Amino acid sequence: MQTRTFIKVAAGFACAAVIPFASFTAQAQTNFPDKPITLVVTVPPGGAADFAGRTMGEALSKQIGQPVLIENKAGASGTIATAYVAKAPADGYTLLQGAISTHGIGPHFYTKTSYDALKDFMSLGVIAEFPLVLAVNANLPVNNLQELIALAKQKDGKMSFASAGSGSAPHLTGELFQTEAGIKMLHVPYKGSAPAVVDVAGGQVDIMFDGFPSLMPHIKSGKLRAIAAVSPTRNALAPDLPTFTELGYPKMISSLWYMPMVPAKTPQAVVDRLNKALVEGLKGTDAQKRLEAGGAQMVYGTPAQTQAYIKSEYDRWGVVIKNAGISTSN
Structure with missing residues (x-):
């Protein structure tokens, strides 16, 4: 499954989003954010996930005019950090650096968590692959x-x-x-x-x-x-290296992906504000160039589109796990 292709296919569903809590929405559009935001990263400092989180946080901060504080909560394959954000107030001030480990593969292995990875979070529309x-x-x-x-x-x-x-x-x-x-x-x-x-x-x-x-x-x-x-296309860091797709294995597509998320009940106006700020802070900027220099490929979409991508990854890796006969009990 190619992310960009899926984003295009999912685009038709974005218009179906319903904006809840109309009175709060107007207030949120005017006042949000009026204090620092925390972005919770599921790994210790260093590495691709932390690098992506800090770069995205910096870009977001410049757009919203508030500090974005990085909080590293490592352990249990990201379930500690994910559970923490799931219980946080759904007001847009606590974000999760979601990943393939927390929302694509992990839910198949960690089935007894206090949260539902698919239902309890909403993507903010930006993916670093x-x-x-x-x-x-x-x-x-x-x-x-x-x-x-x-x-x-x-x-x-x-x-x-x-x-x-x-x-x-x-x-x-x-x-x-x-x-x-x-x-x-x-x-x-x-x-x-x-x-x-x-x-x-x-x-x-x-x-x-x-x-x-x-x-x-x-x-x-x-x-x-x-x-x-x-990957679907050749890697910019090694343009002469062929892809599995070119070599006759089109299903061989895999990446470490990271995307900021919020608790699912966060007001739509806040989700849209964060999405707009992230896209404007990253797309075509020095922040995007730094991510790309580190090996990332950036994907931008609406929250609804990237939320659909999460579900597609969850389904796809579930099939791989089943076919490989891997035990997922925990």
């Missing part, structure tokens, strides 16, 4: 995707792939790859992307799917070899 890339240890005797698949079939389950942890986007992308290519590999989960990349570069694990920013230093050093981009 960090497409994944398949890289292999440089000593692996393969130079392209066809050779890699052939070697995996020959080894029949003995080839290994690393991930940032069970249930992470790199893990599920590896599972999808096995299904699409008709191969078997051994999954080796790590506590985060950094140690996983180090071990693939060192030869302890054969391959890995991850974002280009994490892989690039080892690709440049010659310890890793990039094989294919897991």
Whole structure:
């Protein structure tokens, strides 16, 4: 599923939004915001999620004339931060840096949370996508995707792939790859992307799917070899690298994505105000350039359109999990 294509398809539903609480709406349009806003990020400082959150927060702050404070609430695959924002007042002053881990894949693994990831949040219409890339240890005797698949079939389950942890986007992308290519590999989960990349570069694990920013230093050093981009179009950081789609695997599309969200009962006028400020603060600005330099691809839409994208990701990864036979009990 291509995000931009889906946004276009979903556009027709945006007009159906109903603005509740008319009297409050007029007041909110006039007064909001009149104090600082907090953006809750689901990971510790550093990394793509925190970088995206801080850059978006800075852009939003410039547009609304109020500070946007970043609060890092890490742990339990983002469920701690998500639960915190779900219980916050629905007034637009507490935002969540939603992600594929909290709203796409995570709900299938964490089914006993105090919130409903799909029903209790509303997207603010901006997505920062960090497409994944398949890289292999440089000593692996393969130079392209066809050779890699052939070697995996020959080894029949003995080839290994690393991930940032069970249930992470790199893990599920590896599972999808096995299904699409008709191969078997051994999954080796790590506590985060950094140690996983180090071990693939060192030869302890054969391959890995991850974002280009994490892989690039080892690709440049010659310890890793990039094989294919897991995105609809070629990655701007490696324009010569073919995509899985080009190579005959159109379902191989995956990214780490992040989008600001608010509790679902937030007044429509506040949602629209935040959406407008985010788009104007990011689109075509230095903030967007910084995100793109870090490997992100920016997508802009209405809250309704990006909310539909969340549901499509939830459905898509649910199928991958089911087909791979992965246990999701918690």
